[in-house]
Amino acid sequence: MEPNLEEAIEILERTPRTLRMLLDGLSDPWLRASEGPDTFSPLDVVGHLVHGEETDWIPRLRIILADGESKPFTPFDRLGFRAKYADWPSDRLLELFARLRHENLAVVRSLRLDRAALERTGAHPALGRVTLAQLLASWVVHDLGHVRQVVRVMARRYTGAVGPWREYLPILDRG
Amino acid sequence: MEPNLEEAIEILERTPRTLRMLLDGLSDPWLRASEGPDTFSPLDVVGHLVHGEETDWIPRLRIILADGESKPFTPFDRLGFRAKYADWPSDRLLELFARLRHENLAVVRSLRLDRAALERTGAHPALGRVTLAQLLASWVVHDLGHVRQVVRVMARRYTGAVGPWREYLPILDRG
Numbered sequence: 001m002e003p004n005l006e007e008a009i010e011i012l013e014r015t016p017r018t019l020r021m022l023l024d025g026l027s028d029p030w031l032r033a034s035e036g037p038d039t040f041s042p043l044d045v046v047g048h049l050v051h052g053e054e055t056d057w058i059p060r061l062r063i064i065l066a067d068g069e070s071k072p073f074t075p076f077d078r079l080g081f082r083a084k085y086a087d088w089p090s091d092r093l094l095e096l097f098a099r100l101r102h103e104n105l106a107v108v109r110s111l112r113l114d115r116a117a118l119e120r121t122g123a124h125p126a127l128g129r130v131t132l133a134q135l136l137a138s139w140v141v142h143d144l145g146h147v148r149q150v151v152r153v154m155a156r157r158y159t160g161a162v163g164p165w166r167e168y169l170p171i172l173d174r175g
Numbered sequence: 176m177e178p179n180l181e182e183a184i185e186i187l188e189r190t191p192r193t194l195r196m197l198l199d200g201l202s203d204p205w206l207r208a209s210e211g212p213d214t215f216s217p218l219d220v221v222g223h224l225v226h227g228e229e230t231d232w233i234p235r236l237r238i239i240l241a242d243g244e245s246k247p248f249t250p251f252d253r254l255g256f257r258a259k260y261a262d263w264p265s266d267r268l269l270e271l272f273a274r275l276r277h278e279n280l281a282v283v284r285s286l287r288l289d290r291a292a293l294e295r296t297g298a299h300p301a302l303g304r305v306t307l308a309q310l311l312a313s314w315v316v317h318d319l320g321h322v323r324q325v326v327r328v329m330a331r332r333y334t335g336a337v338g339p340w341r342e343y344l345p346i347l348d349r350g
């Protein structure tokens with residue numbers, strides 16, 4: 001299916017609020033839970049999303065519109081948030097994410113992207129040719145994937161605690 | 176890990192708000208997306224959670240406290256919501272879920288469950304002996320699992336739309 005711009009924005013504008021409702025005021029054992037070394041905690045996910053707002057989605061969108069495939073995207077540093085946002089409290093980080101997302105969606109709207117714009121192409125450093133429509137769809141799916149990661153990481157704190165119910169709770173063992 | 180009652184409540188009280196932020200006002204293609212016949216749409220998930228508030232978690236908790244293992248739980252009808260909440264608009268259903276969850280957590284708090292209470296046992300019709308602590312942990316994980324399901328179902332509307340990005344987006348193909 002083609003991503004419809006308004007539909008994509010419906011999700012993109014909800015993610016900061018969803019994460020705020022899920023995480024704001026939550027105690028540290030939940031916020032800092034992870035699935036092992038080098039995996040993301042819920043708080044890491046918010047840092048990663050903030051860093052994506054700053055360095056990934058909109059810069060790539062602008063490259064597609066300005067340079068097409070002639071200028072490959074800068075590779076995105078998945079862990080670039082660690083140095084920048086170490087020790088930030090969750091409420092500030094959630095607030096920053098909300099502000100940046102709001103600004104970035106204002107940019108998207110201001111560009112009045114039509115079908116021709118959505119078909120413009122760029123060069124992903126690893127994946128090759130991608131379209132602007134694919135970038136927008138990936139932005140949406142990336143958001144949803146990280147919400148999924150947050151709830152999975154939290155759920156798995158209780159893998160042992162649920163006892164025999166485990167077999168009815170696929171979040172504990174699948175994906 | 177043992178579920179700490181206050182920590183469990185932190186998650187349980189957030190789920191209605193999280194789902195409201197994620198779903199309220201969302202257009203029908205998102206709310207009614209599913210993974211095929213007999214799978215849950217985001218709206219179905221809310222109906223299922225409402226039905227669980229009404230017929231599953233608290234009634235079972237009360238059985239454990241009143242009857243222990245002598246009275247097995249009534250099996251939970253996963254699809255019991257379909258007849259009851261067919262055609263309910265999303266805002267009413269989300270509001271009902273929030274109200275019921277609020278009331279049910281007031282019940283949980285009013286019981287002042289101590290360690291001895293958390294160790295009380297009941298008889299699950301399929302899983303056998305379970306403890307009250309396991310029931311509370313499962314309630315939390317069940318919530319998180321359904322949030323995961325909602326975002327997965329929505330993400331998969333865009334499986335084709337993301338193009339080559341698919342390999343970086345595990346929500347589209349795993350769990």
